[in-house]
Amino acid sequence: MSTTGDKLPLVGSRAQNTMTQTTKKSNEPLKTDSLDKIRNIGFIAHIDAGKTTVTEQVLFVTGRIHRVGGVDEGTTAMDWMPQEKERGITITAAATNASWNDYQLNIIDTPGHVDFTAEVERSLRVLDGGIVVLDAVAGVQSQSETVWRQADTYDVPRICFVNKMDRVGASYERTIESIRRRLRANPVAVQLPIGEESEFRGVVDLIDGTATIYPSSAKGNGQKGNAHLDRLTQAPIPPECQESFQTYRQSMVEKIVETDETLLIQYLEGEQIEGDALRHALRRATISGELVPVLCGSAMGGKGVEPLLDGIIDYLPSPLDIPPVEGIDPRTEKTVIRLPDDDAPLAALAFKVATDPYVGRLVFLRIYSGKILTGGSVTNVTKGHRERMGRLLRMHANSREELEEVSAGDICAAVGLKDTFTGDTIGGATEQVILEPPKFPEPVVSVAIEPGSRADQDKLTDALRKLSDEDPTFVVKYNNETGQTVMSGMGELHLEVLVDRMRREFNVEAHVGKPRVSYREALTKSVCVEGRFVRQTGGHGQFGHVWLELEPLEQGGGIVFENAIVGGKIPREYISAVEKGVREAVNNGPLAGYPLVDLKIRLVDGSYHQVDSSELAFRSAGILAIRQGVPRGSPVLLEPIANLEVVTPGEYLSDVLGDLGTRRAQIGTIEGQDRLQTVRALLPLGETFSYTTALRSATQGRASYTMEFRHYQPVPENVLRSLLAVA
Ligand code: GDP
Numbered sequence: 065m066s067t068t069g070d071k072l073p074l075v076g077s078r079a080q081n082t083m084t085q086t087t088k089k090s091n092e093p094l095k096t097d098s099l100d101k102i103r104n105i106g107f108i109a110h111i112d113a114g115k116t117t118v119t120e121q122v123l124f125v126t127g128r129i130h131r132v133g134g135v136d137e138g139t140t141a142m143d144w145m146p147q148e149k150e151r152g153i154t155i156t157a158a159a160t161n162a163s164w165n166d167y168q169l170n171i172i173d174t175p176g177h178v179d180f181t182a183e184v185e186r187s188l189r190v191l192d193g194g195i196v197v198l199d200a201v202a203g204v205q206s207q208s209e210t211v212w213r214q215a216d217t218y219d220v221p222r223i224c225f226v227n228k229m230d231r232v233g234a235s236y237e238r239t240i241e242s243i244r245r246r247l248r249a250n251p252v253a254v255q256l257p258i259g260e261e262s263e264f265r266g267v268v269d270l271i272d273g274t275a276t277i278y279p280s281s282a283k284g285n286g287q288k289g290n291a292h293l294d295r296l297t298q299a300p301i302p303p304e305c306q307e308s309f310q311t312y313r314q315s316m317v318e319k320i321v322e323t324d325e326t327l328l329i330q331y332l333e334g335e336q337i338e339g340d341a342l343r344h345a346l347r348r349a350t351i352s353g354e355l356v357p358v359l360c361g362s363a364m365g366g367k368g369v370e371p372l373l374d375g376i377i378d379y380l381p382s383p384l385d386i387p388p389v390e391g392i393d394p395r396t397e398k399t400v401i402r403l404p405d406d407d408a409p410l411a412a413l414a415f416k417v418a419t420d421p422y423v424g425r426l427v428f429l430r431i432y433s434g435k436i437l438t439g440g441s442v443t444n445v446t447k448g449h450r451e452r453m454g455r456l457l458r459m460h461a462n463s464r465e466e467l468e469e470v471s472a473g474d475i476c477a478a479v480g481l482k483d484t485f486t487g488d489t490i491g492g493a494t495e496q497v498i499l500e501p502p503k504f505p506e507p508v509v510s511v512a513i514e515p516g517s518r519a520d521q522d523k524l525t526d527a528l529r530k531l532s533d534e535d536p537t538f539v540v541k542y543n544n545e546t547g548q549t550v551m552s553g554m555g556e557l558h559l560e561v562l563v564d565r566m567r568r569e570f571n572v573e574a575h576v577g578k579p580r581v582s583y584r585e586a587l588t589k590s591v592c593v594e595g596r597f598v599r600q601t602g603g604h605g606q607f608g609h610v611w612l613e614l615e616p617l618e619q620g621g622g623i624v625f626e627n628a629i630v631g632g633k634i635p636r637e638y639i640s641a642v643e644k645g646v647r648e649a650v651n652n653g654p655l656a657g658y659p660l661v662d663l664k665i666r667l668v669d670g671s672y673h674q675v676d677s678s679e680l681a682f683r684s685a686g687i688l689a690i691r692q693g694v695p696r697g698s699p700v701l702l703e704p705i706a707n708l709e710v711v712t713p714g715e716y717l718s719d720v721l722g723d724l725g726t727r728r729a730q731i732g733t734i735e736g737q738d739r740l741q742t743v744r745a746l747l748p749l750g751e752t753f754s755y756t757t758a759l760r761s762a763t764q765g766r767a768s769y770t771m772e773f774r775h776y777q778p779v780p781e782n783v784l785r786s787l788l789a790v791a
Contacts, residue, residue: 099404099473100382104430106172106187108215109197110205111770114227117363118197118372119160119171125369126162126169159416159428159475161458161465164373170475174211186486188214189502190415190430190475193380194222195372200234200260200360203242206709206744207770212247221351222249223379225372226360229257229264236260236360243356252319252346254357255371256312258305267360267368268301270313271339275299278367317342323349343378350379351386383473389432391489391497394445400497402433404472409495410434410442414481414488415502417534419569423457423464425533426477427484432499434492435471436478444481445496446488454480486536504536507552508582508704508749508773511559514549516573524549527570531562538562552582554773555706556753581704581750583787584661584776585653587697590615592668595689597681608681610634610642611669612689614697617662619775623650624664634670634682641679642667645686654695656788661702661776665690701784702776704749709742710759712767717741719762727751728783749773 109115162169174187188194194215196208215222226239236257243251256268258275266277277299301309317337321327324345327337349355359375361368388401391411402411416428429436436442438456443449457464457477470476484490487501515524528540528551539552553559556579566572592613599606617624625643634642650660670685708729712720714736720743724731729747736742752771759767779787 099384099471101167102170102382102473103167103376103380104170104172104190104192104383104473104475105195105376105380106174106191107195107197108174108184108188108208108211108222110199110202110207112768113197113199113202113205113208114363115174115197118195118225118227118369121363121366121369122169122171122373123160123162124366125373126164159459159477164377167377168474169373169376172475184211184214185504186415186502188218188220190413191218191220192383192386193376194220195376195380196222196224197363198224198226198239198243199231200226200228200236200239201231202711203239204246205770206707207772209246210707210772212249219353221353221379221381222356223350223375224251224356224358225368226358227363229260229360229368230262230362230365232261234260234264240358243358249356250319250354251356251358252316253312254316254346254375255359255368256305256309257360258302264362264365264367267371268305268309269371270309270316271342273301273309273313275301275305276368276371277302278365319355320346320349323352323354347379351381389499391499394448394496394498402497404433406435406471408433408472409497410436410490410492411497411499412436412490413499413501414484414486414490417484417486418477419530419534423455423479425482426457426459426479427481428459428475428477429470429490430475431470431472433472435469436476436490437469438467441493442481442490443493443496444484444488445491445498446501447483449483451481451484451490453478485533505554505773506582507537507539507554509555509559509579510550510552510582511579512548512550512577513563514575516575520572520574523570523572524566524574527566527572530570531565535562555749555771579753581748583656583658583779584702585655585658585694585699586660586662586702586776587614587616587694587699589698591693591697593689593693593696595685595687595692597684597688599681605673605676606678606681606684607673607676608638608642608678608683608685609671610667610682610685610689612646612686612693613664613666613668614690614693615664615666616697617664619662621662621664623647623661626664626666628666628668629670634667634672635677638672638677638679638682639667641682642670642686645683646690648683649687649690653701654691654699655701658701660694660699700778701787703779705746705774705777706749706752706771707774708745708747708752708755708769708771710745710767710769711740711742712763714739714741716763716767717743720759720767723758723762727755728780746774748777 107115107119160171162171172187172191174184196212198204198208224243226236228234229236240251240253243249254270256270257264258266258268258277265280266275268275275298317331320342321331321337327341327345330337346355346357350357357375357379359368359372361372363369383404388403389411390399390401393400402408411433412429412431414427415430418426418428420426436453436456438453440453442451442453444451456467456470457479458467459477467476489497489499491497515521528549532538532540537554541550543550551559553562559579563574563576566574590613592611595610595612597606597608625646627639629639646665650663653660710720721731724745724747727747728751729745732744732746734741734743755769759769
């Protein structure tokens with residue numbers, strides 16, 4: 065991550081964000097004339113940390129909704145899909161919009177459940193900044209760790225919001241410590257809670273030395289528009305907080321000045337450093353990833369939300385603060401950069417496709433450069449075809465606002481793009497680039513699906529097509545041999561939710577088979593292998609001859625084909641035929657016919673015949689070489705492994721562990737806190753099916769768990785034998 069150095073504008077200074085300023089009507093339609101007033105942000109968290117509640121409060125405080133919904137009553141604005149309401153989880157990355165003072169917030173909702181990896185990946189790809197919501201009792205939990213790592217990959221600057229300060233057992237200090245320890249980040253508290261647990265009343269701003277105190281009844285339910293302004297009062301720091309204020313402030317100042325040489329000198333010379341200068345330096349350090357500002361509150365109690373909004377404006381980047389996007393020029397295949405400028409050529413990334421019950425197919429776009437107009441003609445650069453841009457919409461969870469044009473840096477939903485999918489780049493007629501698409505993992509769990517009745521067949525096909533159109537980690541395949549339709553996704557829950565959606569949105573009843581994990585095969589050593597395809601039948605013969613080097617790659621390496629032929633030993637036109645054959649052959653591994661993964665195939669040598677060589681012969685030679693070569697590379701069968709975190713009351717710990725023992729689990733850590741025990745383990749995904757029921761009966765429904773696909777790992781010998789016996 066690079067910063068834009070001293071040019072960073074100083075925004076969101078306290079002078080703007082005082083009480084008098086916020087009385088300005090914030091529920092008017094948004095008008096932003098400068099990019100530095102946009103924040104493309106997302107709330108990221110472990111399930112149940114309170115992300116939905118925080119988002120609701122933000123929408124309420126900024127005046128976009130007039131009543132705060134409650135997750136527990138199933139009335140929130142962001143979680144608008146019925147399943148989400150029932151399950152209390154946010155599944156789709158709905159993009160919504162809000163304004164705070166003169167700033168525009170595009171809020172991309174990220175799912176808390178990591179079974180929906182595609183949603184996390186796609187949103188991180190287009191976010192400029194993230195707010196990591198943590199539970200003040202639980203501290204950093206496993207999914208926050210996962211998402212943190214993903215956010216690192218995309219260089220997304222972050223701030224942390226320690227939520228649920230009102231809960232019994234809440235600790236700001238311990239949570240900050242867990243940020244340091246588990247996320248290996250450098251947290252800097254910019255607030256101090258006033259009271260903890262039921263005494264939690266508000267926050268002290270460590271930079272300005274002012275306090276925001278909420279009346280104990282502040283919640284927001286049923287209040288109108290800017291009623292939140294009655295909820296807080298600015299006050300001097302309460303006497304009981306004075307001592308910790310001094311300690312926390314000093315530690316904050318020291319951390320900030322360490323990131324800025326000028327301030328460091330001033331500080332060492334004993335000079336007073338102004339609040340704005342501290343904020344400016346902290347903003348830069350946050351954007352460069354050196355520091356992570358930490359704020360706190362209680363979303364359910366409606367406390368700490370306004371200061372959080374200020375923090376988002378103050379510390380998270382605008383589209384101008386992040387490095388300009390890079391793309392590949394499809395003509396020259398060279399890397400080019402695109403500036404966030406309306407006058408630059410258009411480059412927009414489609415980061416989500418959704419089917420809206422009212423307007424139909426929606427494509428969510430992040431515009432990186434140039435601007436798009438409603439009704440204009442554009443090019444899907446990735447696919448190489450023209451598309452007509454229909455209406456442009458700004459989404460507010462499940463309602464929408466029409467726009468005439470959308471500028472660089474902004475996010476919108478487009479109607480009318482028929483053949484554009486997640487990851488595609490939209491550009492103009494000339495000066496095109498292809499932006500890097502988000503990375504999606506291959507699905508790891510499959511089930512067979514069939515319609516409930518013959519009449520449902522067509523509807524099922526249509527529903528499967530639309531759902532896989534929306535979700536790149538949901539793949540549907542028809543098996544010609546068995547006549548079965550098989551759908552694959554990232555976990556049991558992911559597939560259950562999709563079947564549920566088919567029933568509700570498409571009115572299709574379907575029978576689903578037992579879930580099965582997707583195994584893979586891989587080589588463990590390199591081999592060099594020859595493939596000769598020679599046929600002499602009457603007149604014309606067939607001749608194709610190749611030498612391939614097969615080399616195992618790191619996990620996630622995919623299948624890489626490299627042409628290392630020199631001196632025209634194989635003419636160019638036959639090389640792509642070899643690649644075709646090779647790619648076909650790796651779909652069936654030597655052990656049990658599962659796809660081979662993580663393999664580099666180099667075409668190093670071969671020969672051809674003037675008359676008898678053909679594409680078919682070289683394709684066949686490629687297939688033969690793979691078939692003969694892979695059994696010699698000591699192949700192994702790989703199975704998907706899940707990360708599991710179970711939180712259980714202590715008295716059930718031994719039952720939980722006993723059950724995990726029967727599932728080939730590898731126990732990582734067991735940590736206790738307030739009578740609750742947290743067990744972290746790795747276990748084969750194939751052993752996790754129906755875990756919900758097993759855990760419920762072992763603990764009388766008092767334990768909870770989260771699970772996510774982690775990686776592939778070789779299957780142990782004894783399990784391999786029984787698997788191969790069945791296969
Ligand atoms: P998400 O899964 O991260 O979106 O979390 P939710 O917003 O759905 O909240 C999970 C649970 O925590 C719900 O029962 C909320 O009512 C509760 N919750 C959220 N914020 C707070 C808070 O500030 N204090 C307390 N005590 N509970 C909260």
